[in-house]
Amino acid sequence: MNAQASSAPSAETNTRNGAQVVIEVLREQGVEVVFGYPGGAVLPLYDELFKQDAVRHVLVRHEQGAVHAAEGYARSTGKVGVVLVTSGPGATNTVTGLTDALMDSVPVVCLTGQVPTHMIGNDAFQEADTVGITRPCTKHNYLVKRPEDLARVLHEAFEVARCGRxxxxxxxxxxxxxxxxxxxxxxxxxxxxxxxxRDPDPRRIEEAVELLSRAERPIFYAGGGVINSGPRACELLTELVRETGYPITLTLMGLGAFPAEDPQFLGMVGMHGTYEANMAMYACDLMIAVGARFDDRVTGRLDGFSPGSRKIHIDIDPSSINKNVPVEVAVVGDAERSLEALLQAWRRRGLGSRRQAVAGWWAQIDRWRAVDSLRFRQEGEGIKPQHAIRRLYAFVKDKDPIITTDVGQHQMWAAQHFPIHKPLRWLTSGGLGTMGYGFPAAIGAQIAHPDKLVINISGDASWIMNMQEMSTAMQYRLPVKVFMINNRWMGMVRQWQDFFHGSRRAESYMDSLPDFVKLAEAFGATGLRATKASELDEVIAAMLETDGLVVADIQVDPVENVYPMIPGGAAHNEIKLSPEDDGVQEGISEEGMVLV
Amino acid sequence: MKAQEEERRHTICVLVDNEPGVLARVIGLFSGRGYNIDSLTVAEVDPRHKLSRINIVTSGTTFVIEQIKALLAKLVPVHEVQDLTVEGPHVARELALVKVLGDRERLVQALRIADFMHARLVDSTPGGLVFEVTGSSEEIDAFIDLVEPVEVSRAGVVAIGRGHSILGARETGEDG
Structure with missing residues (x-):
């Protein structure tokens, strides 16, 4: 049989095997690339992949990397990311990635091999109860037991992955x-x-506009749901914010939904958000939440969360509304359609900009802004991590880069000091906080955007968790740039130990770190290193000029901490701005100590 | 604040596709998020469309109950969720099999109680009786209290709305 034609059925008999059906579904669903790792149970599928050209396979080096790469692909394109792994350990290794995708609402379809149906339940070789294990960490899952269900289930899987939240x-x-x-x-x-x-209830829209038109201290609070809704939703949000003249803050997941350098943007909200964003959330009289879920990193202590405000919550997921914080106006619907309706209602009423009407509120915000809560002092030859990230931004701001991060201090500094201007450019693990997310996610984003600049801002501890994916980046000649904020600590763990556990730095020192330059070279990549502030620009320039994978080891001040910080169990107005602020340790309640 | 609000018992009915794992999904939702299940029953009610009905009795604050309903409605195999406690008058019944062992005098006493409480004798062996009792959970509790059984098997609550309130599969489809 002709190799190219093998996945097409012969017209007379219409017989495909299951593997050919899977490939056909992937083609019909417009899947261009699958991130995977072969094994016994999925060999028939790999055999069919081998015989065709429509669907490309990217071989990762660990199944967790496959899911994060698919997430990176999905989050940078808005399309569904696809994973293919074998049974047993192949499937169990995807659990962290799946949970990450669930928490951050990333559309992923993960195909797992399984032992033959007659052996299920027999503790066969490489058997795992995959649907049992993944039930709580997926939006939905399926075990296909009958051939006649296969195509239907696969099509439905794509539908479920991308539909709604x-x-x-x-x-x-x-x-x-x-x-x-x-x-x-x-x-x-x-x-x-x-x-x-998807369409909002028009009555709720009218109620929302009514509140919007009378607000004295309003604030927009938008999250990843706006980005998931699509670039048009982000445009509409931007229009609405500009037409109303109201301030806006974004969650970690929402960065890029509104241009970061716009004067109406107050910076990120939450535990490590800016002073002005958190104080404005605390003191506002109207909060308009769009595609954000009042996560504990955002709200701080719930009974101290924005006590004097009325709240409008736009979300496609009804179970996100009134979950943590009761709201006055609940708008269930897609962000794009809801914002469109809100904008039209605003224009119908001829309200125009209320910037002057809320001038007092802006004056207050400007006073908070003057505190300059993201300040840091770059002195001498030691590299402040914030400075490193700001220099990186200065070099690449006109290149429209895609930024991925791992989890910890570097992630917060990147969120604070690397302005993101457009949606689908900021890929970070928000809900689950998965160290090791950023590098494979960068690989997925680079696969989707071969000509774009993709930078993984990482930390030494996080990056080591999935550094095996260097091999993947080398195989596919992916020019990912790793900008590693290396402080030789699990920095955020160390920061919490210093703040809340009497500076007993249990097991948070990254002893025996590898020589990252040599490590990169061992994989055939380029390694660079900066240990002094005077070397920084040169290393960044070299990183950007060098073809292929580059790992830049930026050795920074090891004891710098992330400020501002709202300690666990505190309210927004109890934000700590700097080490000079009254001791964080005494300020935290016993209840706060149990929070993570 | 919501923490101080009183917990209340709710009877929630869910129409689901009768497919593998659907009960595990519903139970997992409750256990994973720390909600209580006081009683749960499940059986196929529409073989032609392969639909099952799950009756759940749970307790929680209004906040928690609303959350439970929203989360149930989000599950892919779930067609409809009805909160009978909120949505109007309904009837709720339970069935129990109740075993009493003892001497003749004790069994005669149990038969008398069964007679005036409308329990049915369904099995009789030397020195032992099994009664079937249906009614509200409270009626069953009362019967059990009176006959002092050695063993009880309860089916859990089944419930249905009165009059025109119908839990039926709505046609699903994207609203554009």
Whole structure:
């Protein structure tokens, strides 16, 4: 048989095997790339992948990396990311990535191999109860036990992954289902049984505009849901914010939904958000939450959260509304459609800019801004991590880069000091806080955008967690730039130990770190190092000029801490601005100490 | 604040696709988020469309109950969620099998109680009786209290709305 034609059925018999059906679904769903790792149970699928050209496979070096790469692909394109792994350990290794995708609402379809149906439950070699294990960490999951279900389930999996609030979906594929004959069912023939309300209730929109038109101290508070809704939603948000003349803050996941250098942007909100954003959230009389979920990193202590405000909450997920914080106006709907409706209602009323009407509020915000809560002192030859990130920004700001981060201090400094101007440019692990996310996510983003500058701002401890993916980056000649803020600590762990555990730095020192330059070279990549402030610009320039994968080891001040900080269990107005601020340790309650 | 609000018992009915794992999803939702299940029953009610009905009795503040309903409605195999406690009058019934062992006098006493409480004798062996009792949970509690059984098997609450309130599969489809 002709290799190219093998996944097409012969017209007379219409017999495909299950693996060919999987490939056909991927093609019909417009999947260009699959991130995966082969193994016994999925060999029939790899055999079919081998025979065709429509779907590209990217071989990762660990299945966790496959899911994060698919997340990076999805978050930088808005499309569904696809993962293919084998049964047993292949499937269990995806659990962290799936949980990450669930927490951050990333559309991912993860195909897992499974032992043949007649062996399920027998503790067969490389058998795991994949649907049991992944049930709580997916939006939905399936075990395909009958060939006639295969195509329908796969199409539905894509639908569920991208519909409404996106999320990860697992489809567990027993080997005999992949090998045996299976009928095909085109996408349009699948009956939809999963629907989500997208259009907002017009009455709620009117109520919202009514509150908006009378607010004296308003603030927009937008999150990752706006980015998930699409670039148009971000444009509409920007228009609405500009037309109203009101201030806006963004969550960690929302960065890029509104241009960061716009004067109406107050910076990020939350535990390490700016003073002006947190104080404005505390003191506002109207909060307009869009695609944000009142996460504990944002709210701080709930009974001290924005006590004097009325709240409008726009979200596509009804279970996100009134979950942590009760709101006055609940708008269930897609962010794009809701913002469109809100903007139209605003224009219909001919309200125009209320910037002058809320001039007193802006004056107050300017006083908070004058505190300059992100200040730091770069002196001498030691490199302050904030300075390193600001220099990086100065070099690349006109290149429209995609930034991925790992988790910890460097992540917060990147969020604070690297302004993001557009959606789909900021990929970070927010909800789960997965160290090791950033590098494979950068690989996924680079696969999706071969000509774009993709930078993984990382930390030494996080980066080591998935550094095996250097091999993947080398194989596919991906010019990812790793900008490693190396402080030789698990910096955020060390910061909490210093603040809340009497500076007993238990197990947070990164002893025996590798020589990252040599490590990069061992993989065939380029390693660079800056140990002094005077070397920084040169290293950044070299990193950007060097082709291919570059790992830049930026050795920074090891004891710098992230400020501002709202300690666990504190309210927004109890924010600590600097080490000189009254001792954080005494300020935290017993209840606060149990929070993470 | 919501923490001080009183917890209340709710009877929630859920119409689901009868497919593998659907009960695990519902139970996992409760256990994973720390909600209580006081009683749970499940059975297929529409074989033609392969639909099952799950009746759940749970307790929580209004906040928690609203959250439970929203989370249930989000599950892919769930067609409809109905909170009978909120949505109007309904009837709720439970079935129990109640075993009493003892001497003749004790069994005669149990038969008398069963008679006036409308429990049915469904099995009789030397020295032992099994009664079937249906009614509200309170009626079953009362019967059990009176006959002092050695063993009880309860089916859990099944409930249904009165009049025109119907839990039925709505046609799903994207609203544009």
């Amino acid at each position: 996106p999320g990860p979906v697992v489809v567990d594929l027993p080997k005999n289902i992949l090998m045996g004959p299976a009928p095909y069912c085109p996408r349009h023939a699948v009956r939809r049984r999963y629907a989500v309300r």
